Amino acid sequence: MTPVQADLYPSRQCAEPRWQERLDPVVHRQDLDNAPIAAELIARFERDGYVVLPKVFSAAEVAVFRRELERMLADEAVVASGKTIQEPDSGAVRSVFDIHRDNPLFARVARDERIAGIARFILGGDLYVHQSRLNFKPGFDGKEFYWHSDFETWHVEDGMPRMRALSCSILLTDNQAHNGPLLLMPGSHRQYIHCVGATPENHYAQSLRRQEVGVPDQVSLSELAASHGIDSAIGPAGSVVLFDCNIMHGSNGNITPDARSNLFYVYNHVGNAVQAPFCEQSPRPPFVAERRDFRALDIQPQRYI
Amino acid sequence: MTPVQADLYPSRQCAEPRWQERLDPVVHRQDLDNAPIAAELIARFERDGYVVLPKVFSAAEVAVFRRELERMLADEAVVASGKTIQEPDSGAVRSVFDIHRDNPLFARVARDERIAGIARFILGGDLYVHQSRLNFKPGFDGKEFYWHSDFETWHVEDGMPRMRALSCSILLTDNQAHNGPLLLMPGSHRQYIHCVGATPENHYAQSLRRQEVGVPDQVSLSELAASHGIDSAIGPAGSVVLFDCNIMHGSNGNITPDARSNLFYVYNHVGNAVQAPFCEQSPRPPFVAERRDFRALDIQPQRYI
Numbered sequence: 001m002t003p004v005q006a007d008l009y010p011s012r013q014c015a016e017p018r019w020q021e022r023l024d025p026v027v028h029r030q031d032l033d034n035a036p037i038a039a040e041l042i043a044r045f046e047r048d049g050y051v052v053l054p055k056v057f058s059a060a061e062v063a064v065f066r067r068e069l070e071r072m073l074a075d076e077a078v079v080a081s082g083k084t085i086q087e088p089d090s091g092a093v094r095s096v097f098d099i100h101r102d103n104p105l106f107a108r109v110a111r112d113e114r115i116a117g118i119a120r121f122i123l124g125g126d127l128y129v130h131q132s133r134l135n136f137k138p139g140f141d142g143k144e145f146y147w148h149s150d151f152e153t154w155h156v157e158d159g160m161p162r163m164r165a166l167s168c169s170i171l172l173t174d175n176q177a178h179n180g181p182l183l184l185m186p187g188s189h190r191q192y193i194h195c196v197g198a199t200p201e202n203h204y205a206q207s208l209r210r211q212e213v214g215v216p217d218q219v220s221l222s223e224l225a226a227s228h229g230i231d232s233a234i235g236p237a238g239s240v241v242l243f244d245c246n247i248m249h250g251s252n253g254n255i256t257p258d259a260r261s262n263l264f265y266v267y268n269h270v271g272n273a274v275q276a277p278f279c280e281q282s283p284r285p286p287f288v289a290e291r292r293d294f295r296a297l298d299i300q301p302q303r304y305i
Numbered sequence: 306m307t308p309v310q311a312d313l314y315p316s317r318q319c320a321e322p323r324w325q326e327r328l329d330p331v332v333h334r335q336d337l338d339n340a341p342i343a344a345e346l347i348a349r350f351e352r353d354g355y356v357v358l359p360k361v362f363s364a365a366e367v368a369v370f371r372r373e374l375e376r377m378l379a380d381e382a383v384v385a386s387g388k389t390i391q392e393p394d395s396g397a398v399r400s401v402f403d404i405h406r407d408n409p410l411f412a413r414v415a416r417d418e419r420i421a422g423i424a425r426f427i428l429g430g431d432l433y434v435h436q437s438r439l440n441f442k443p444g445f446d447g448k449e450f451y452w453h454s455d456f457e458t459w460h461v462e463d464g465m466p467r468m469r470a471l472s473c474s475i476l477l478t479d480n481q482a483h484n485g486p487l488l489l490m491p492g493s494h495r496q497y498i499h500c501v502g503a504t505p506e507n508h509y510a511q512s513l514r515r516q517e518v519g520v521p522d523q524v525s526l527s528e529l530a531a532s533h534g535i536d537s538a539i540g541p542a543g544s545v546v547l548f549d550c551n552i553m554h555g556s557n558g559n560i561t562p563d564a565r566s567n568l569f570y571v572y573n574h575v576g577n578a579v580q581a582p583f584c585e586q587s588p589r590p591p592f593v594a595e596r597r598d599f600r601a602l603d604i605q606p607q608r609y610i
Contacts, residue, residue, distance in 0.1 A: 180557065225561065252558050253449050256488070
């Protein structure tokens with residue numbers, strides 16, 4: 001496959017890192033007073049590249065989600081689906097992908113107006129799910145996840161043309177300062193860092209565990225952190241973290257006894273559907289990066305009791 | 306060597322973990338009004354097992370210490386001393402031991418009234434340095450350090466009879482929530498957890514990098530965390546963290562660009578000097594656990610400009 005569109009965000013093509021300004025809006029609507037949440041929160045998303053919405057889901061709803069999570073982690077059909085990330089040693093399931101298609105409950109969550117409605121406002125139109133997953137990060141030896149921009153990977157490896165996507169993480173456990181919360185550099189979504197190095201074949205199978213290509217250089221990260229600082233996304237179970245596709249983020253490991261789990265949906269504007277990857281490799285499989293169905297989500301109010 | 310004293314804190318001797326109450330006082334003086342710091346801070350140390358004292362050392366003094374740290378990390382004689390911990394891959398120095406003997410500047414710091422004077426009050430009498438080191442934890446891939454009680458190791462591997470020791474960490478960099486600060490379970494110093502498993506020979510050479518024996522079981526850690534919570538020792542450079550020998554502590558890794566360094570002194574009461582280890586192995590070498598000189602420190606005011 002070859003790109004039909006010019007590569008406006010090249011990466012992994014040069015021996016030296018480069019920075020460029022973001023070419024796309026962060027919030028695609030101007031009429032903030034019509035937003036489904038306070039205009040101030042949308043403005044904060046625009047400025048910082050993320051926002052934490054406390055307790056969007058009730059404790060009872062979180063309990064429903066967690067029961068389904070526990071069922072799935074123990075379900076042999078899920079383990080055998082080939083759509084999971086497992087621990088190299090124990091085989092324990094850490095992530096299950098494609099839940100917006102395979103799991104009826106979590107497919108409804110993807111269309112939930114309380115989250116997808118906000119994403120639709122920010123991205124200015126109809127959406128589809130580019131990626132979905134259930135994440136389970138155990139206590140005691142939760143692994144770190146190094147700094148990255150999601151968009152860099154989605155662009156280079158999946159062929160997402162422009163920055164018109166965002167991630168939505170629904171916290172199923174309390175996220176505290178000490179148990180490896182999402183770390184973000186507020187405002188870093190306005191710069192795009194061209195990473196160094198070419199993409200190896202089948203990079204995804206390894207990079208979802210530990211990324212080594214598509215990783216920003218240490219000098220760029222130090223500059224970004226010095227100018228933007230580092231914040232963490234902390235909140236009780238049921239809270240939602242919305243973050244822009246290009247914000248620099250990562251997480252430290254977790255030695256605390258507290259496991260962390262979340263539901264994760266990436267919303268992409270239907271006009272920004274993926275094309276051929278902007279690298280020499282085949283695209284990642286569709287359970288990691290949707291390319292089977294770009295139809296607009298039917299966003300509706302949902303309840304789960 | 307065989308212990309001349311009964312083993313009041315057995316560990317690594319049974320197949321099942323056991324808990325016991327601490328047999329020793331935390332603060333060995335009653336006259337808190339005579340303490341060199343506010344009585345309230347001493348009371349907090351007794352209750353929580355640690356206390357953070359902000360900016361005990363001035364920015365100018367921290368600068369002096371950091372210059373010496375940088376000189377040492379680059380000093381081939383230091384690297385060749387055999388008293389360092391180095392990265393397995395790069396050989397970069399991460400810790401230098403025995404600085405209370407080998408380094409004139411840091412030997413003075415060990416006797417500094419601002420820290421040793423407080424330790425002398427808490428431990429109720431004359432002190433010597435059981436262990437000293439300079440730690441350098443790099444940014445981007447600082448490793449985690451798993452939960453442990455220092456006393457468990459000092460008792461079993463070094464032969465420290467009783468809980469009458471404390472650690473003093475002088476922060477040479479800002480410690481923030483995100484760059485892998487010391488995590489502590491406040492109040493956990495009142496229970497002693499008997500760990501499972503026997504001590505292998507020359508355990509120290511590996512355990513200083515990554516501990517696997519002398520590690521509490523996950524059930525005990527979960528119970529401790531549930532009843533005590535987890536706090537982090539955060540403060541600007543120049544601050545001092547004092548913590549009891551038996552408090553449960555550890556640290557997460559650090560993906561942030563901010564390196565962390567500190568000076569670390571363990572003070573032990575002269576009446577609690579180490580004897581034969583409470584295990585079947587030879588004691589750890591004296592640069593890790595002092596057994597050459599138990600004479601009382603000459604504690605004096607110090608300035609470093």
